[in-house]
Amino acid sequence: MDWTGKQVVILGIARQGTALARYLVAHGARVTLSDLKPREQLDLQPLADLPGVDFVLGGHPLALLDRCDLLCLSGGVPSDLPIVQEARRRGIRLSNDAQVFFEVCPARIIGVTGSAGKTTTTTLIGEMLKLSTQEAAGSPAPARSVWVGGNIGNPLISDVERIRSEDWVVMELSSFQLELMTRSPHIACVTNITPNHLDRHGTMEAYIAAKRRILDFQSPRDWRVLSADNEVTAGLEGSARALWFSTRNEPRGDGAWMDAAGYLRIRVDRTAESPIGDRPSRIDAVICHRRELLLMGEHNVANVLAAATVCAAAGASVEALRRVSTTFRGVAHRLQLVAQRGGVRWYDDSIATTPERLMAALRCFDQPVILLCGGRDKHLPWEAAVRMMVERCKAVVLFGEMGPMVAEKLSDEQKRTNRLAFQWSQCGSLEEAVAEAHRLAQPGDAVLLSPGGTSYDAFKDFAERGDFFRKLVDALPAA
Numbered sequence: 001m002d003w004t005g006k007q008v009v010i011l012g013i014a015r016q017g018t019a020l021a022r023y024l025v026a027h028g029a030r031v032t033l034s035d036l037k038p039r040e041q042l043d044l045q046p047l048a049d050l051p052g053v054d055f056v057l058g059g060h061p062l063a064l065l066d067r068c069d070l071l072c073l074s075g076g077v078p079s080d081l082p083i084v085q086e087a088r089r090r091g092i093r094l095s096n097d098a099q100v101f102f103e104v105c106p107a108r109i110i111g112v113t114g115s116a117g118k119t120t121t122t123t124l125i126g127e128m129l130k131l132s133t134q135e136a137a138g139s140p141a142p143a144r145s146v147w148v149g150g151n152i153g154n155p156l157i158s159d160v161e162r163i164r165s166e167d168w169v170v171m172e173l174s175s176f177q178l179e180l181m182t183r184s185p186h187i188a189c190v191t192n193i194t195p196n197h198l199d200r201h202g203t204m205e206a207y208i209a210a211k212r213r214i215l216d217f218q219s220p221r222d223w224r225v226l227s228a229d230n231e232v233t234a235g236l237e238g239s240a241r242a243l244w245f246s247t248r249n250e251p252r253g254d255g256a257w258m259d260a261a262g263y264l265r266i267r268v269d270r271t272a273e274s275p276i277g278d279r280p281s282r283i284d285a286v287i288c289h290r291r292e293l294l295l296m297g298e299h300n301v302a303n304v305l306a307a308a309t310v311c312a313a314a315g316a317s318v319e320a321l322r323r324v325s326t327t328f329r330g331v332a333h334r335l336q337l338v339a340q341r342g343g344v345r346w347y348d349d350s351i352a353t354t355p356e357r358l359m360a361a362l363r364c365f366d367q368p369v370i371l372l373c374g375g376r377d378k379h380l381p382w383e384a385a386v387r388m389m390v391e392r393c394k395a396v397v398l399f400g401e402m403g404p405m406v407a408e409k410l411s412d413e414q415k416r417t418n419r420l421a422f423q424w425s426q427c428g429s430l431e432e433a434v435a436e437a438h439r440l441a442q443p444g445d446a447v448l449l450s451p452g453g454t455s456y457d458a459f460k461d462f463a464e465r466g467d468f469f470r471k472l473v474d475a476l477p478a479a
Contacts, residue, residue, distance in 0.1 A: 001103060004028035007067045011035075011060060011083070012074025018046055019155035020072060020097040025050055034060050062086050072096055075151065075176050078200060094180050098150065098173060101157045102183035107147070107167040110310055113178060113214050114191030114233075116357050117303045119152050120295075120331050121191055122172040124307035124324060129168050132311065132320035146170065151177065168314065175201065179210040184217035188240065189225040189310050191303065193232035194356040199378045212236055223313045225306060228255070243268060243313060245305035247298050256305040256312070262290040264305060266321065268312040285318045292326045296335050297364035304328075333466035335361055339473045343443025346473045349450035350466030354378065355385035358452035362392050368445045369393050370437045374400035374430070375453025375465075382406065385452060386413050395423040395440050399433035401457035430458065430465065434472040 006029045010017045013035040021031045034056040035042060047053060056064060060083040065071070071087045072095045073079065079094075087094060102109065112122045126148035133144045147163055149156040150171035156163075163169065171185065175197055193211050201207040215224050215238040222240035227233045228251050244251035247258045256266045264287040287308055290301060308321045330336060332348075339346040349361045353375070362369065371393045386409045389396050398406055403426050410424050423440070427433040430449075437447045455465040 002028075005030065006069045008032070008070045008072060009034060009064050009068045010072045010074065011081070012077040013037075013042055013044070013047075014074050014076065016097045016155050017072070017074040019158045020074075020100060021047065021053060022050060023100070023157045023160070025052055030054075032056060032064060034064055036060065065090060065092060068092055070095055072100070073176075073180065075174060077176075079176075079179060096177055096180050097155050097157045098171070098177040099181045099183065101155075101160060101171075102181065102185075104160055105156075105163060105169060106165040107163050107169050108187075109169045109171055109185040110187040110189070110314065111150075111171050111173050111185030111214050112189045112191065112306075112310075113173045113175070113211055114189075115194045115196040115211075115354065116360065117191040117299060117306070118172045118174075119351070120300065120303045120334060121189065121306045121310075122148060122150070122152060122170055123331055124303060124328060125189075125310050126170045127324045127328060128307060128311040128316050128320050129170065129314060131324055132316035133168075135317055135320060144168070173214060175207060175210040178213045181213055182217060184214055184222070184240075187223045187225065187310055187313055188214045188218060188238075189306055190214065190227065190233045190236065191306055192227050192230040194230070194354070195380045196354050196356070197378060198380060208232060215240065223310075225255070225309045225313070227302065227306070228252070229302065243309050245302065245309045247301050247305065256287070256309045258290060258301055258305065264288055264290065264301070264308070264325070266308050266312055266318065268309065270313055270315060283312055283318055287318065287321050288326050294327065294329050297360060299360040299363075300330075300335075333463055335364060336466075338470045341473075341476060341478070342441075343445075344441040345446045347446060347448045347450075348466045348469055349448060350455070350462045350469060352450040352452060353454045353462060355380055355382050355452050358450045359385050359388050361448060361450040362388055365392075365446055365448070368442075370395045370397065370440055370445055370447045372397050372399065372430070372433050372437060372447070372449045372469075373406060373452050374398050374403050374433065375451040375455055376400065376457040377402040377405060377453050382409055382452075386410055389424075390414055390417055390419055390422050393422070394445065395425070395437075397433045397436045397440075398424065398426045399428065399430050400451070400453065402453045403427070406452075430469060431472055434469065434476070438476050 008029045009032045032054040038058045129146045145167045148170045151174045152172045218240035224238045224240040225243045228244040228246040244255035254268045267284045333350040336348045338348045352358050390413045455462045459465040
């Protein structure tokens with residue numbers, strides 16, 4: 001696309017908006033960056049060297065649309081803002097950094113979305129493809145590159161000038177990005193769909209519609225990789241070829257699964273149009289046994305199976321799938337063991353911003369668990385999570401904005417089940433919660449930060465919350 005002279009308005013001055021502004025200015029567009037925050041609350045230094053950019057701060061006035069050819073939304077900007085609704089009324093095209101990247105990227109794209117497991121699956125795919133391309137080239141520096149990013153890491157629009165047609169791009173895509181997109185990846189993976197972001201999308205139906213857009217623009221030559229275990233993803237239709245993954249049953253078609261003996265298996269017919277190297281057109285093999293995985297939990301078995309299925313379709317070798325599956329230690333803030341003190345293990349699962357993810361974490365533990373739960377609620381159902389807390393946890397320590405709401409539900413469930421030994425307490429902050437967990441913990445216990453709510457009541461994001469948790473744990477007195 002020729003951007004010369006185009007008037008582009010970008011809403012939201014964060015990493016995605018900043019990266020997109022740089023790309024557009026370099027290609028001749030006139031860019032206006034707008035943010036609801038005033039100047040004193042923003043870090044504009046990364047844009048100081050960018051010529052020809054205008055700033056409108058402290059609000060999004062409708063006058064921004066008067067000479068606007070394209071309105072772009074950064075990831076956290078709601079699509080129901082008055083300025084966005086007015087742009088639709090005027091017929092102004094809406095976009096975002098992911099859409100622009102899809103339009104200009106010369107390489108084949110693998111897209112990953114889902115309510116949970118996106119980042120782990122995306123990272124696994126990247127590692128499997130990188131290792132397989134090295135094997136195919138017979139060199140640690142192959143001619144074909146693998147680029148990983150999107151909703152994680154640096155926005156890929158920053159790297160698009162260096163990406164070549166023979167490369168692979170692995171891109172994590174959020175529902176916020178997908179709801180505006182009119183392009184789909186060559187291989188689309190949906191890890192699962194469970195209630196999430198209902199504070200943003202309003203209804204579960206709207207959330208599902210945003211997620212399934214990753215499939216909507218695929219062709220019959222593309223692939224869709226879906227969980228057969230999730231009720232929503234199992235029913236997703238599309239024009240692309242279907243592959244399935246399951247931790248419970250052998251799929252009805254090709255894909256990957258864990259058998260009754262605990263072996264992870266892969267069976268995929270792949271065409272010659274997208275191989276990494278000289279690979280057989282069909283693979284039917286054992287990847288590894290579940291015991292060989294370093295990752296905890298059945299949900300991570302599903303992530304490994306999803307990644308293996310995607311990479312098999314892309315032409316990766318079974319050996320690359322096996323080596324990465326059995327050596328991958330996980331991604332920060334995802335059931336990460338951060339300390340062992342006095343016989344107590346401390347785990348950071350700050351990424352758990354929904355009740356579903358909290359429950360997935362609890363299922364990973366056999367030893368007594370002291371759970372740190374809190375943050376800001378997304379208006380999601382909590383009944384099942386509260387039942388599991390009372391059934392499985394030695395104690396629950398609540399903190400943050402949603403603490404009183406969960407406390408009321410815990411109290412009701414404890415009375416209903418008459419579990420008098422179950423303990424729970426309420427703290428104002430994460431710092432107080434860590435101190436309380438330290439007081440309660442005994443040798444053999446696990447202390448788990450798996451909040452179930454977002455971090456935005458007290459932190460910039462889940463990573464900042466997880467880092468602060470680790471600092472608090474490191475500062476605890478020695479046993």
